[in-house]
Amino acid sequence: MFFKGPGKVVMVAICINGLNFFFKLLAWVYTGSASMFSEAIHSLADTCNQALLALGISQSARTPDPSHPYGFTNMRYIASLISGVGIFMMGAGLSWYHGIIGLLHPHPVESLLWAYCILAGSLVSEGATLLVAINEIRRSARAKGLSFYQYVVQSRDPSTNVVLLEDAAAVLSVAVAATCMGLTSLTGNPYYDSVGSLGVGTLLGTVSAFLIYTNTEALLGRSIEPEQLQRLTELLESDPVVRAIHDVKATDMGMSKVRFKAEVDFDGRVVTRSYLEKQDIEQLLQEIQQVKTLEELEAFMLKHGENIVDMLGAEVDRLEKDLKQRNPDVRHVDLEIL
Numbered sequence: 001m002f003f004k005g006p007g008k009v010v011m012v013a014i015c016i017n018g019l020n021f022f023f024k025l026l027a028w029v030y031t032g033s034a035s036m037f038s039e040a041i042h043s044l045a046d047t048c049n050q051a052l053l054a055l056g057i058s059q060s061a062r063t064p065d066p067s068h069p070y071g072f073t074n075m076r077y078i079a080s081l082i083s084g085v086g087i088f089m090m091g092a093g094l095s096w097y098h099g100i101i102g103l104l105h106p107h108p109v110e111s112l113l114w115a116y117c118i119l120a121g122s123l124v125s126e127g128a129t130l131l132v133a134i135n136e137i138r139r140s141a142r143a144k145g146l147s148f149y150q151y152v153v154q155s156r157d158p159s160t161n162v163v164l165l166e167d168a169a170a171v172l173s174v175a176v177a178a179t180c181m182g183l184t185s186l187t188g189n190p191y192y193d194s195v196g197s198l199g200v201g202t203l204l205g206t207v208s209a210f211l212i213y214t215n216t217e218a219l220l221g222r223s224i225e226p227e228q229l230q231r232l233t234e235l236l237e238s239d240p241v242v243r244a245i246h247d248v249k250a251t252d253m254g255m256s257k258v259r260f261k262a263e264v265d266f267d268g269r270v271v272t273r274s275y276l277e278k279q280d281i282e283q284l285l286q287e288i289q290q291v292k293t294l295e296e297l298e299a300f301m302l303k304h305g306e307n308i309v310d311m312l313g314a315e316v317d318r319l320e321k322d323l324k325q326r327n328p329d330v331r332h333v334d335l336e337i338l
Contacts, residue, residue: 001253006159009129009136012052013163016125017046017170024122027115033184034197036104038095039122039177042200045091046166049083055160056080060255070332073255080158084211087204088164095201102194115181123174144256157255158215167309169207173200200224207296221251224258224329232327239322241274241315243267246338251328256280259332260323266312266337275304275311312337 021043028036056079064071137160141151152161180196183189223229229250236245246263253259276284291297320333 005136005140005299006157007054008058009133009160010050012056012132013052013129013167014047014050016129017043017050020122020125021047023118027118029306031115032107033115033181034182034190034194036119036177036198037098038197039119039173041094041098042091042173042204043122044171045087045204046113046170047084048090049166050163052079052083054085055161056158062065064069070259071251071257073253073257074219077215077254080162080211081215081219083162084208084215087211092205092208095204099194099197099201103191106190106194107189108190109286116178118228119174119178119181123171126167126170126174129163130171133164133167137164138198153214158218161214162211165207165211169203173203176200176203205242218252218254221253224250224252228258228327228329232323232330233262235323235326236262236264236319239319241266241270242319253331256329257331258327258329259334261334261336263336263338264316264319266315271312271315274315275308279291 021040024036024040027033028040053076056076059075059079060072062072062075137151137157138148140157140160141148144151146154147211151157154162176199177196180192180199183192229248232250233245233248236242242264244265246265248260248262250260251260287300291300316335316337320335323333324330
């Protein structure tokens with residue numbers, strides 16, 4: 001699970017961000033830079049959030065049970081949602097707080113040479129993790145026939161999405177921090193460093209807002225693409241046994257799993273004709289001719305009525321199987337007979 005796909009991306013990110021946090025924390029202790037403090041908090045938040053993503057991935061692989069008949073797929077979205085809230089509270093909040101304190105109570109910043117070296121190393125490592133996430137999303141988007149942008153916005157893979165956005169924000173925040181620290185070094189004005197902390201906090205707040213929105217949308221159960229819904233509808237309507245369908249709903253359950261529901265008006269004549277084609281008509285005619293009393297008529301009707309209802313159930317099973325075979329994303333089909 002953690003040696004390929006989203007699991008591999010998350011584990012690589014945990015290792016790199018953990019090391020980045022350690023070195024950035026040392027640089028902050030040495031220099032006292034507000035921007036470097038924000039960077040250290042950023043890496044800590046990323047490490048904790050990605051550990052949470054790893055937990056979500058492992059939990060999502062659990063098999064369905066009687067209490068959770070549709071499985072635990074949404075655990076990835078829940079973990080990503082909590083991660084987004086964590087970025088906002090821990091990352092953005094502390095960065096804003098430290099930046100405001102720096103503006104209100106400025107103090108001179110010590111030598112920034114080591115801070116620049118650590119930021120440069122962080123830029124390389126964060127960039128490497130970002131490339132891993134980009135390649136994984138490109139591969140998955142290509143397999144689903146989606147563009148890179150569509151795959152990210154629709155939150156098809158929440159775990160990789162979080163790593164992508166966190167590392168993109170990390171690369172940008174390193175540039176912001178380095179720029180503001182450079183201005184502080186050139187001018188001797190510590191206000192630039194505090195402004196850098198506020199800039200990093202704002203960047204993290206933006207990322208967290210996007211993650212909270214996309215994962216909330218996924219958890220609410222959004223509809224699938226209209227084109228895909230149309231294909232499913234046409235497949236049902238083209239079957240001879242179906243007269244009409246109503247109240248069609250297709251919900252994206254996450255991780256390319258779709259639940260399809262529709263009310264089906266079956267053509268009773270076609271169902272009955274199919275039943276008769278499987279019967280010995282001569283024997284059936286003899287049974288009809290032997291009916292003399294109401295009790296015999298009732299017994300005849302009950303026998304063949306039950307058989308026709310059983311056949312209708314078999315038709316429902318056949319339609320559900322066809323929908324799943326022709327559309328692998330459809331995992332659960334609920335057809336209601338009108």
